[in-house]
Amino acid sequence: MSAVPERCLDCLVRDTALCSAMEDQELVALSAIGRRKIYPGGQVVTWSGDPNSFCANIVTGVLKVTASTPDGREQIVGLLHPGDFVGEPFAEEAPLTITAVSDTDLCLFPRESFQRTMDEHPRMEKLLLRRTMASLTQAQQRLLALGRRNAGEKIAGFLIDLCDRMAPDAEGPVEIDLPISRGEMADYLGLTIETVSRQLTGLRRDGVVSFEKGNRHFRVLDRARLEHLADPE
Amino acid sequence: MSAVPERCLDCLVRDTALCSAMEDQELVALSAIGRRKIYPGGQVVTWSGDPNSFCANIVTGVLKVTASTPDGREQIVGLLHPGDFVGEPFAEEAPLTITAVSDTDLCLFPRESFQRTMDEHPRMEKLLLRRTMASLTQAQQRLLALGRRNAGEKIAGFLIDLCDRMAPDAEGPVEIDLPISRGEMADYLGLTIETVSRQLTGLRRDGVVSFEKGNRHFRVLDRARLEHLADPE
DNA sequence: CGTGAGCTTGAATAGCTTCAAAGCCGGTGG
DNA sequence: CCACCGGCTTTGAAGCTATTCAAGCTCACG
Structure with missing residues (x-):
């Protein structure tokens, strides 16, 4: 054995x-x-x-x-x-x-x-079923994003999701390392690389986020505003 | 008992x-x-x-x-x-x-x-797992459609999927009843009702499909062309 | 210090949406 | 049987957002 x-x-x-x-x-x-x-x-x-x-x-x-x-x-x-x-x-x-x-x-x-x-x-099978169900629900939320949200909302939502994954319970400004390139963000959000870039500089100009040490590392300065941009009502 | x-x-x-x-x-x-x-x-x-x-x-x-x-x-x-x-x-x-x-x-x-x-x-649990996996794969294909396909491709792909579901092994012209309204097609494909309408009249004008007995019932006249429109290379 | 991949920026364009109006069709009541 | 009503659909014109095309920039790396 x-x-x-x-x-x-x-x-x-x-x-x-x-x-x-x-x-x-x-x-x-x-x-x-x-x-x-x-x-x-x-x-x-x-x-x-x-x-x-x-x-x-x-x-x-x-x-x-x-x-x-x-x-x-x-x-x-x-x-x-x-x-x-x-x-x-x-x-x-x-x-x-x-x-x-x-x-x-x-x-x-x-x-x-x-x-x-x-x-x-x-x-183990049961756990896989639970996880697959969760993945499905997540994919369905992404269908909403790809079908009905505009570029700004897609980008803001993506950054929020990143924060939640990386630092689920942080309070102040959160620092994040993007796991992917601009081109991959575009492929994730159904946009072009240029649109991603423009949206990100927009957020930086408005003081919602700041980029540091190269463009993969950023800091969320105004999470409330970012959330509002992701899910306006 | x-x-x-x-x-x-x-x-x-x-x-x-x-x-x-x-x-x-x-x-x-x-x-x-x-x-x-x-x-x-x-x-x-x-x-x-x-x-x-x-x-x-x-x-x-x-x-x-x-x-x-x-x-x-x-x-x-x-x-x-x-x-x-x-x-x-x-x-x-x-x-x-x-x-x-x-x-x-x-x-x-x-x-x-x-x-x-x-x-x-x-x-039963195993069957549910299989089906959930299949639903996930389907949702992922739809993410591609919503993120990367244009209006014409979305509509053509939707009609093809309908044909496959309703008449999986038909040869000649297939007749289909749309289960949903134009507005629901729009909400399914991430378009507006007007765009859906224009695309459908385009297909009719080009002889790819024909509508009959009200606009819920249609016939696929040229499946090859429809498939090509759905997945151009 | 030069090179190249990745990123940003600008200008022009295309495609989808928005707004507006008219058409069609099925159902209802006269 | 026909006229009318209301919802759904089609069509048109204008507008806007994201894309496309084209430079230029930045920065890590040799």
């Missing part, structure tokens, strides 16, 4: 990824089929249309999930962070392209083995 | 709704907590923000699921048909507004009882 490997017991996401639904001794089953792999930033993890061989947990790093039109227009449909689950355990063909935004450490599972393991561990 | 009621055994969606994952004898558990209710077209089933008390299966009819901004802009994030599951079993508060588009017959379950029943019937 095999033991739970060290890489699981002291894993950074032991208590936030799907494995959090498992007792230590159950981890044997998952760890037996999982292996770690690091993808450098910019590298593609899965191409849309390829055979769908893997699922994964993110240990460190950020992934973007993208859909595109045949003529090359791109839409980022999701950004995934440490602890998040990656993939579609039931599709034969990968529906979307997945790319590492920064260097990313994944705990990979062959899709079919993962399905079997899930069958034997209902608590 | 109670028996499975007639309304379940000869239910129209016995083999397509979540119940299809259950043996006849298991249905006792579900039928014990479910009750049928008919909502007339136009009536709201759940308001976003209300306590999330119910889930349901659709027996007949069509529902729309909408999200809106505080100032009243609306986005249809999903259309649901007979056999589809409705609701979010894990949220305390309903995240979205659900409205009957046509007269709709629902098989309603109190949310908490439904959760318990699901715990005891893993096959």
Whole structure:
């Protein structure tokens, strides 16, 4: 009988990824089929249309999930962070392209083995169901943003969401590092890079945010105003 | 010991709704907590923000699921048909507004009882997971449409999807009844009612579709062209 | 110090929306 | 059976927002 490997017991996401639904001794089953792999930033993890061989947990790093039109227009449909689950355990063909935004450490599972393991561990399956439901609700909120909000509202909403994720309970001015480039913000919000840039300089000019140490690092000076811009009534 | 009621055994969606994952004898558990209710077209089933008390299966009819901004802009994030599951079993508060588009017959379950029943019937839970994953993939494809496609592509794609749903394996000209109004198409595609109207007359003028017997009934004359308009390369 | 990728800024344009009015169609009542 | 009403839809003209195209800028890195 095999033991739970060290890489699981002291894993950074032991208590936030799907494995959090498992007792230590159950981890044997998952760890037996999982292996770690690091993808450098910019590298593609899965191409849309390829055979769908893997699922994964993110240990460190950020992934973007993208859909595109045949003529090359791109839409980022999701950004995934440490602890998040990656993939579609039931599709034969990968529906979307997945790319590492920064260097990313994944705990990979062959899709079919993962399905079997899930069958034997209902608590993990239940947790995956809850998370998938939550992802769906989030995607639905984003449908509203893409379909009905204008550029300013999209940008403000994006920054608010970032704050909530990075510093859920901060009071004063919040400092944030953007995980993605201007071009990726554009692909996330259904805008062009130029529109993103103009909206951000607008916010800076109005004193709502300030940028520092390069244009990836910024500070929210007036959160109330930002919230009002994101959701005007 | 109670028996499975007639309304379940000869239910129209016995083999397509979540119940299809259950043996006849298991249905006792579900039928014990479910009750049928008919909502007339136009009536709201759940308001976003209300306590999330119910889930349901659709027996007949069509529902729309909408999200809106505080100032009243609306986005249809999903259309649901007979056999589809409705609701979010894990949220305390309903995240979205659900409205009957046509007269709709629902098989309603109190949310908490439904959760318990699901715990005891893993096959049903598994089916719900599969369907939720599929809904997520569909929502992600719609994010691409809303974020990156123009009005003509949105309309063409919508009509193609309708054809695939209504007549998956038809060859010649397909006849379709639109389940929704122009205004609802606009809210589904992130457009205005006027733009939807203009695009549709454009398609008619170009001989791609024809409208008959009122503007809810149409015929696809040139599917190849419609597909090309939906996904140009 | 030079180079290049990523970002910003400006001007012109296109596409969708807004505002306004007229048309169509189904249902109701005379 | 026909006239009228009201909601939905179509059409037109004007306006505005975001895109496109084109420079120039910044900054990290060799």
